[in-house]
Amino acid sequence: RLESTSLPKFSLVIKNMKYLITKNISLHLYKNALFYAEKCLCISLTHDINSISDNIYMFAKCLFLNKEYSRCVNLIQKYNVIYYNINFLILYGQALFNCDDYDSVILYLEKDSINFESQILDDEQNNINSMHSIRHLLIGKAYEMKENKQPAIRNYLLALKNDLENIEAFDILINHQLLNTSEKQKLLSTLNFNQNNCWLYDYYQSKINDNIFMTYKSDVEIDLSINKIINEINSENNSKYRRDNNIEENYN
Numbered sequence: 001r002l003e004s005t006s007l008p009k010f011s012l013v014i015k016n017m018k019y020l021i022t023k024n025i026s027l028h029l030y031k032n033a034l035f036y037a038e039k040c041l042c043i044s045l046t047h048d049i050n051s052i053s054d055n056i057y058m059f060a061k062c063l064f065l066n067k068e069y070s071r072c073v074n075l076i077q078k079y080n081v082i083y084y085n086i087n088f089l090i091l092y093g094q095a096l097f098n099c100d101d102y103d104s105v106i107l108y109l110e111k112d113s114i115n116f117e118s119q120i121l122d123d124e125q126n127n128i129n130s131m132h133s134i135r136h137l138l139i140g141k142a143y144e145m146k147e148n149k150q151p152a153i154r155n156y157l158l159a160l161k162n163d164l165e166n167i168e169a170f171d172i173l174i175n176h177q178l179l180n181t182s183e184k185q186k187l188l189s190t191l192n193f194n195q196n197n198c199w200l201y202d203y204y205q206s207k208i209n210d211n212i213f214m215t216y217k218s219d220v221e222i223d224l225s226i227n228k229i230i231n232e233i234n235s236e237n238n239s240k241y242r243r244d245n246n247i248e249e250n251y252n
Helices: 007-026 030-047 049-065 069-078 086-098 102-109 122-145 149-162 167-175 181-190 199-209 217-251
Strands: none
Touching: 007 030, 007 049, 030 049, 049 069, 049 086, 069 086, 086 102, 086 122, 102 122, 122 149, 122 167, 149 167, 149 181, 167 181, 167 199, 181 199
C-alpha cells in the first residue's frame, strides 16, 4: 500500500499508468486504457497537480474511444476545459457531434473569440492549422446535418484552406455535389500544393473530372506495373494454351 506522503512513489505509479494507457490504446484495448486513465486522473488530483489537464484530456480521449460520448462531454464540462487548448475543443466538438448535438457543435466551435495561436511555437503552426481544419470540418458537418447548405460549404472550404490534405472535407464537397463545375476548378486553383503533397492534385483533379487523371512519374510507374502484371497473365495463359494443344496433338 502506498502512503499518501510518498510523492516519489506516486510519480512512478502515474508514469507507469500513462505507459499502460498508451500501450493499451496502441493495442486497441480501449476499456483497459479507460480504466488506467480514470485512476491516473484520480491520483493526479491530489498528488500531481501540474499534469491534471493532461490527465483530464487522456481520460476524455479514452471515453471517446470507448464511444462513451456523453461522458466525454460531461467530463470536459465538469472541469471547464473546453477552451483550455484546441485539443480539448476538437475532442469536445467530436463528442458533441457523435451525440447528435449539432447546435452545440456550432455554438462552441464557431465562437469568434477562439484564439489559440498565441499559445503555440512556430514549429507547431502546421499542427494548429490542421486542428482548425478539423474544427471547420465539424462545423460544416453540423450545418449540413441541419440542412443549412451555405454555411456548411463555407466551413468545408475553410477546412481545406487550413489544411489542403483534409480529404474528408474535399470529398464531401464533391460527393455531395455542393459545388458546380466552375466552383470546383476555382477551389483547385486556390490550393497551394508543395513537393510532398503535389500527388494530391491528381486525386483532386480526378474527383472533379470524375475520371482517372494521372500526370506524375509515380503514377506512370504504377500504370506500367499494372501493364506488366497484365502481360504476365497473358503470357501464362498463352503458355497454358500451347501446352494444352501439344497434349491434344500427342493424344491424337
